[in-house]
Amino acid sequence: MPRRPLVAANWKMNGLKASTGELEKIIAGAENLADVELMVCPPATLLASFAAAARGSRVAIGGQDCHAQASGAYTGDISAEMLKDAGATAVIVGHSERRRYHGETDAAVREKALAARRAGLVAIVCIGETHAERDGGRTREIVRTQLDGSLPDGAADFVVAYEPVWAIGSGVTPTPDDVADIHGFIRDRLTARYGEAGRGARILYGGSVNAANAKRLLTIENVDGALVGGASLKADEFLAIAGAYGARWSAISLS
Ligand code: PEP
Secondary structure, three states, rough: OOOOOOEEEOOOOOHHHHEEEEHHHHHHHHHHOOEEEEEEOOHHHHHHHHHHHHOOOEEEEEOOOOOOOOOOOOOOOEEHHHHHHHHEEEEEEEEEHHHHHOOOOHHHHHHHHHHHHHHOOOEEEEEEHHHHHHHHOOOOHHHHHHHHHOOOOOOOOOOOEOHHHHHHHOOEEEEEEEEHHHHHHHHHHHHHOOOHHHHHEEEEEOOOOOOHHHHHHOOOOOEEEEEEEEEHHHHHHHHHHHHHHHHHHHHOOOO
């Protein structure tokens, strides 16, 4: 089953109105990248203006988190419906920084993924083991537990992002063999649970992807794109990463 690659930018808590120029460059560059879907997930303050700027372009806009409820007395939180209303088409849920700094459990992540579905957003569900878990030989066990607990039942209408916590922002990445192994394992879990539909769900790799390693990491079987943090803040580098999927971007080089 062919899966169209998705390369998504997670801007985290970065970006001011002045960053709109980077989005505009991504929108322009996306015209040369017919073989890949591009998404930018800015901070919530920029969501509506980015969605307006990206309307009609090849760049989708996503949120970085949502609350499980549609509305209510949850000061500071944002619902999936609000993200949708602001122009988002997807939302990241269960990022390791949310799990770590906000104590989000697999069950909470699953509720958020269900909220995304309710609102008509694609949930990008993040999973991944810590350094200690990896060293303890527990990678598969952790990934299996997180998949089982974080993904909603029913349709395989989500995207999975495998992001080893130790690779995020560290400049260190797993070997291509390790990526192939764990993505194959995730695919097997998805097909066991969702049947044929599990073959259609995209599995992104995330963790220190940059222009130099993108081709090596993103052209592995069952790697259907990337979730990119730090390297996504500069349009040129983000576009070069997406260029790992070919298209006509190779004509444009990083300066
Ligand atoms: C992330 O936090 O989702 C991520 C992949 O970060 P980085 O690319 O900076 O490692």
